[in-house]
Amino acid sequence: MRRILAAVVGAAMLAGTTLASAEVVKVGIIAEFSGPFAVWGTQFRQAIEAFQKVNGKTIDGHEVQFVYRDVGGADPAKSRALAEELILRERVKFIGGFALTPNALAVAEIITEAKIPTVIFNAATSIITRKSPYYVRTSMTVQQYIDPLPTWAATEGKMKSAYVLVSDYAPGHDAEEIFINNFEKAGGKIVGKARIPLNVTDFAPYIERAGGSGAEAVYIFMPAGAPSISIIREFAKRGLKDKGIKLLAGGEVQEVFLPAIGDDVVGTISSMHYTETNTYPENIALRKTLMEMFGANAVPDIGSVGAWDGTKLIYDAIKAHGPRITGDQFVAFAKGRKWDSPRGPIMIDAQERDIVQQVYLRRVEKRDGKLVNIDFFKSGMVRDPWKIANPNAK
């Protein structure tokens, strides 16, 4: 009897050791899965699942497990609480996600204290990565993806004057600043501007004024969704488009939003770090996998590539350092790292831990009955202009 017991215990111990060598690495994802920003959470999750389908759920036998937490909307307190829970209870090695800046900033203290590397999949305010040495960003900053647009418009685009319409909130002010600076630097003239309160629903007066200002181009920046759809429709419906005035934009005209705007949007020129129709092999793989997994209407967007690349960075780091990788090892691994993203070549800045990437200028066209963005200009690698202009801001 005793011998049998000993054998059982021995076998159990052996099994225990083999189990211990195959570890589980947990990655906590804090994102907006419900509420007005639920689009982001869905994009993150689908991209992560697509990445795991292509690259497997294990790395050298170690399982990578994603633990999803819903922060709802802009809710810093909840974001912080979720980060605490993920670190203390779930024992995650990494945190990822964050569509909104306040949610991303809220975890700075905790991740610094716990040395948990945190990969920002979307939130685009420049300052974020300076708030903790454990932040790494795989998305973009607002000023980064706008940077080449005004310069191009004033030079090769031959637009001599522009009217600037931005939503009256922090990212809108950032956008206004870089557009006006770069446009004037390139020889263009700003003939007027307005900041539109976030709760405005009828944009007719703003478009009317912009149309009457004599500007050759109208630049808009606002949260993509109902407001941006309204203002672009108004631009066409008021005849500004027919008058030959150019509409310049950014994330407002990502492919996912185009059907909601309708054919009015054709001809809109925008700048972004990711164009859905680009032919990089990684992008074709991403699109194909998303369509296979989530149906023909699954269109990748900036949230998808942010999450895809964040997941890739985490995977590559685990591959290099094993499942017991520390926070500091991860950050050191990420700094200066280059790889091919679905958006094109990207790099993590060695000092700022922020993304460096190309920016694409595109025009909305109708191809095979579908509204899509088509690239016509590609910038060099762009660093976040705000960080260059404010080297010491914390």
Place this chain on the structure above:
Amino acid sequence: MLIFTILLDGIAYGMVLFIISVGLTVTMGLMRVVNLAHGAFAMLGGYLASVMIRHYGIPYVPAAFLAAIACGALGGVAELTIYRPLYRKGELAQVLLTFGLIFISIAAMTLIFGPRPIDESMPKWLEGLVDVGFRTYPTYRLFLIGVGAALALALWFIIERSLFGARLRAAVDDPGMARAVGINVNLLFTLTFVGGCALAGFGGAIGAGILPIDPFYALRYLVLFLVVVVIGGLGSFRGSLAAALAVGIIETAGKYLVPQLGSFLLWIIVFGLLLWRPNGLLPAKTAS
């Protein structure tokens, strides 16, 4: 010329607010129910019309009418099952329950149609511009003004000139006395609620070019609809028309003339109006 542009833009915007809010005004005046979920019916109308247009090829205007009928029917069911028990409850219970209905509508629409705004479904004949003498003006906005004016006229006739309207006004003024003289006030409530929801659905459908339809519609525009009700005066059909046009014109004028003030101008004027006339511009007479 600027003044005419402001008037046209303001009236078009105001008409959308009027069509959606008038039902809320009358039902709030009549039943004393704070129905915060009113915008959900407008949102539903927008969704239904869009589905009918894009998936079943039904033309724009019939689709809007069908959506209105569907919203009215749903409103009737909701009145009988959800709202009726609320009439006797306090305002807090009403606010809580109807606010909860908004969240349910948001979740339901997100589940069925996804979180993004729905695809636009404007017919070709409403796109483009018309020469209105002093300038060219978007056809769609003229259409809104025309439809809003026609509906206002029809409602004026129903409420101020028909027997139904007389009973309705009597019930708003003094429900107890109305019951005493043999008016079936419960039936009146249900019919009015159905009408209000149908109008909201219709407004949501045809107003989608100005207020795009997405799951957060009912919450996003709630304050606008309530402002129209409060400024107009509870239960007052004429008040809600005046208030909706005033809100539309004031907000539009503010954006043209003093864009630096943002939405501040509208709220300061609302504030002033309510100080001056706490019961609204044209409140209904009530016994209580």
